Amino acid sequence: MAVRLGFIGVGGIASRHLQAAKARDDVQIIGHADVDPARARAAAESYGGTAYATASELYEEAQPDAVVICTPPYAHGDIETEACERGIHFFVEKPVAVNLDTAAAVLSAVQASGVFTQVGYMYRLSPPLQRVRELLAGRAVAMVQAHYYMPGLPEPVWWPKMALGGGQLVEQATHMLDLGRFLAGHVETVVGRTARVRDWTPPPGHTPEPGLLRYAQGFEIPDTTALILSYESGALGTLSCSLVPQAAWDVGFKVVADGLLVTIDGPNARWAGDVQGEATADERWVHAVLDEFLDAVQGTGECTVPYVEGVRSLAVSIAGYTSVERGGVPVALAELLPAGL
Ligand SMILES: NC(=O)c1ccc[n+]([C@@H]2O[C@H](COP(=O)([O-])OP(=O)(O)OC[C@H]3O[C@@H](n4cnc5c(N)ncnc54)[C@H](O)[C@@H]3O)[C@@H](O)[C@H]2O)c1
The missing domain is CATH 3.30.360.10 (Dihydrodipicolinate Reductase; domain 2)
Structure with missing residues (x-):
């Protein structure tokens, strides 16, 4: 079964992850949420899926198995907590937040939910x-x-x-x-x-x-x-x-x-x-951190950079x-x- 994958925050770095996800035949890109509607639409046109204004709408309407969160450092907290409450696995770009209160609250939600998490420390x-x-x-x-x-x-x-x-x-x-x-x-x-x-x-x-x-x-x-x-x-x-x-x-x-x-x-x-x-890394090294997350969601691997590492x-x-x-x-x-x- 393909992983039903959503994207939240589709600005600069999201394109790296969108291209990598698109290249996998075990992933279906189903939606893009961005507070900038033009960006959500552009991502949907380029990579498939539906454009949404908020993460909550994406969660509710597209029902993803997992999401890739590439919002700016200040826009973290509720997006991850709601994903946990809904049992949605998440990959999040670094830094996990701009303050430790937000990161600690999300960590509690992660621990209570048991979802897979991975932070983009590639x-x-x-x-x-x-x-x-x-x-x-x-x-x-x-x-x-x-x-x-x-x-x-x-x-x-x-x-x-x-x-x-x-x-x-x-x-x-x-x-x-x-x-x-x-x-x-x-x-x-x-x-x-x-x-x-x-x-x-x-x-x-x-x-x-x-x-x-x-x-x-x-x-x-x-x-x-x-x-x-x-x-x-x-x-x-x-x-x-x-x-x-x-x-x-x-x-x-x-x-x-x-x-x-x-x-x-x-x-x-x-x-x-x-x-x-x-030793020199080949050009795919930068994608390994997302691939590991998607493999874990597929049940064929584990996340070695879970959310708690981002908090530390x-x-x-x-x-x-x-x-x-x-x-x-x-x-x-x-x-x-x-x-x-
Ligand atoms: N690992 C890396 O090498 C790497 C490289 C670049 C950026 N990053 C990280 O990725 C994150 C994003 O960076 P960027 O350069 O893509 O930023 P960006 O500003 O280009 O893109 C962020 C996007 O998130 C959207 N957004 C803001 N608030 C939102 C919300 N509440 N809900 C949905 N969408 C929202 C913005 O409209 C924008 O489109 C940062 O934390 C940055 O540190 C990581």
């Missing part, structure tokens, strides 16, 4: 990075040094608004914070500093260029951030991120472990020490900004996370 499913995790197992990890440098501001209008996008740590560098947890385990404390190093106000007569933006009205978020992380294992970590315009994307890691130095560049990795090698990774970002608010003191994850996490 780096975890890259075969080279899975190989790195195997190589690190059983070794003492000393340092997890991550960076996320993006040469400008993404176009969605919510991105430079702290209350809507959550800031670069929550919205985007979360990929690297999640990968740090995947490779080195739970984080205990976070120390953070942020800066705004350039003037983002558009100069008179400025016309936005296509792609990443150099200027935005009402830019509210830090453009440069540094964190120091202490892992429960005893490892230390750092994260540097910036969206100050420059030449190139640069996303990756160094991991120093007993007998091994690992360099991660996006989904690819190389390692040297008592074992030596390198969100907490690392929130701890970073909380530390900044408190003047740079360490913030313990145990203070922020729901009991038992």
